[in-house]
Amino acid sequence: MKVIVLGAGIIGVTSAYQLAKSGHEVIVVDRQEGPAFETSFANAGEVSxxxxxxxxxxxxxxxxxxxxxxxxxxxxxxxxxxxxxxxxxxxxxxxxxxxxxxxxxSRMLRLADYSRISLAALRAETDIAYxxxxxxxxxxxxxxxxxxxxxxxxxxxxxxxxxxxxxxxxxxxxxxxxxxxxxxxxxxxxxxxxxxTGDCFKFTNALAKKVEELGVRFAYDTQIKGLDVAGGRVRSVICDREILRADAVVVALGSYSSLLLKPLGITLPVxxxxxxxxxxxxxxxxxxxxxxxxxxxxxxxxxxxxxxxxxxxxxxxxxxxxxxxxxxxxxxxxxxxxxxxxxxxxxxxxxxxxxxxTPDGTPVIGPTKITGLFLNTGHGTLGWTMSSGSARVIADLVSGRKPEIDATDLAISRYSG
Missing domain, CATH: 3.30.9.10 (D-Amino Acid Oxidase, subunit A, domain 2)
Structure with missing residues (x-):
């Protein structure tokens, strides 16, 4: 599938890595000039x-x-x-x-412990230093x-x-x-x-280079104008310079995720x-x-x-x-x-x-009511901590696989009750 990841912070880049490993054609879109120039730039350095x-x-x-x-x-x-x-x-x-x-x-610890295992595996696969x-x-x-x-x-x-x-x-x-x-x-x-502990900016940039080697395209200095949705399915990402067609879109825009989703009738409490x-x-x-x-x-x-x-x-x-x-x-x-x-x-x-x-502290990871539109956002102070596990969960869900941990209560549907 052709998958577009919106956001090149720690969440977006780790998601792109796992999606590319799963065999998808991936494009990462970000308004900055390179990876991790916003919330991932100088965080506390904890992997907690x-x-x-x-x-x-x-x-x-x-x-x-x-x-x-x-x-x-x-x-x-x-x-x-x-x-x-x-x-x-x-x-x-x-x-x-x-x-x-x-x-x-309990939800957060479940995801964090899975991320501990996932980060160790990623480190062994890539041998990156940070x-x-x-x-x-x-x-x-x-x-x-x-x-x-x-x-x-x-x-x-x-x-x-x-x-x-x-x-x-x-x-x-x-x-x-x-x-x-x-x-x-x-x-x-x-x-x-x-x-x-570790430098999130160094990690994200080193991983982005590995991701490019897997064939992922990064579209930097690109403004995201909105999503094209027809028949209940996401069709493309509308950018300032081009329209990017997609079979699936992963929103990893941090605090700006909710602003992008609002015109689609999706209320994301981030x-x-x-x-x-x-x-x-x-x-x-x-x-x-x-x-x-x-x-x-x-x-x-x-x-x-x-x-x-x-x-x-x-x-x-x-x-x-x-x-x-x-x-x-x-x-x-x-x-x-x-x-x-x-x-x-x-x-x-x-x-x-x-x-x-998010108001409950747990990130939002999973599908939305729009077919092909997925979320990986809302990690709060723990994006660096939970990134590797979150990426594996979202790659499994996009690929139609059952994640290795229970992810049902991580989706946005938990707020519908």
Whole structure:
């Protein structure tokens, strides 16, 4: 079949790889000049198969109110007259129950663990390098309350067979020796040792070259105007310079997926939640993390990427804006210098990207009501983590094969009830 993938970020490129391996003729379309120039460009660098949770959780509404008044807030809400934002917020709040949290987290862990297996296979097949490390994620607790609240995550990890270690202060320092400089600020931690780290931009660009070798065509600097649908079936992608005929289309446009689908009568509850990052050169390796440290207080990930530290996090709900607020930079700088003092944050590069979030945290992967039109989007903060597994699922579905994991509750149809 002739398959068009819309989007050349981490989700689109991994999808193209698996589709090409399945024998399809593939074209990838993107408005940027190359792969991974938007949300995949400078994300936190985590590949968090174990540290994988929905934002919608019990207690979040009350925490959110508190966060809005913190100096270094992990959540920023800029209300505006936006029906999509309001509907998304209402749906997210409806998922902040223990029952919904357990269901959503189980879905996410299922896909993330499959992605762990899939990424290992992809790495073996391609032998690409991307500043990868395999030393786990340490979720760091500064307070006893945070440590005690981690029990629900431990229960979910145990239920799904995901390896973990609950650590005291000394255990955290054994995992991340540089934390010895700030031992009095640590209560404990939760280590997920199967997690990985890596530069998503490097990975996506290296994989795109392999994908081209498989015969995939990349149409960069191309604006997507819409989809041509007739008789309940997708026929083509209308672009600014050409019309691309297709037997199937995979929408992997992140936060912009819902805008493309709206004229077709498809309501996709994916909304942009902006995140920020700093990339800091390492000047003293003894004061840098070995892998990823997740600062639970500020919801910020501090990750080692070769000779750099990537500091990423926060959730700003402000629509499709991509400005760089200096207050957000100060939050990132505070978290990293408080735990790893001595870094040259003044020399850091500052970036922001729009994460495509669903209200239940789980991405949307699967068919739509239009024949031949498939979705692979809505991965939120976990696109890098879930990309390889998501790509294999969507390649199976497009090819008419049954995926290796249960994917029925990943499709957009879960929102129709």
């Amino acid at each position: 198969f174990g540290y994988c949770s929905p934002w919608a959780a019990p207690g979040i509404p009350m925490k959110a109110i508190k966060w809005l008044f913190m100096q270094y807030a992990p959540l920023i809400l800029r209300p505006k007259v936006d029906v999509a934002m309001l509907c998304w917020l209402v749906r997210m709040l409806s998922n902040c129950t223990s029952e919904r949290y357990a269901i959503n987290k 500043d990868e490390r395999m030393q786990g994620t340490l979720q760091l607790f500064r307070t006893q309350q945070q440590f005690d609240a981690s029990g629900k995550d431990v229960k979910a990890l145990a239920a799904d067979g995901i390896p973990y270690e609950v650590l005291d202060r000394d255990g955290c320092i054994r995992a991340e020796p540089a934390l010895a400089h700030v031992r009095d600020k640590i209560v404990g931690g939760l280590l997920t040792p199967k997690d990985e 909304y942009p939640v902006k995140g920020y990052s700093l990339t800091i050169p390492i000047t003293d390796a003894s004061r840098a993390p070995e892998s990823t440290v997740m600062d639970e207080t500020y919801k910020i990930a501090i990750t080692r990427l070769g000779d750099r530290i990537r500091v990423g996090g926060m959730a700003e709900i402000s629509g499709y804006t991509n400005d760089l607020g200096q207050a957000r930079r100060r939050t990132l700088e505070h978290s990293v210098t408080d735990l790893f003092p001595g870094g040259e944050v003044s020399n850091a590069s500052f970036w922001s990207g729009l994460r495509p979030m």
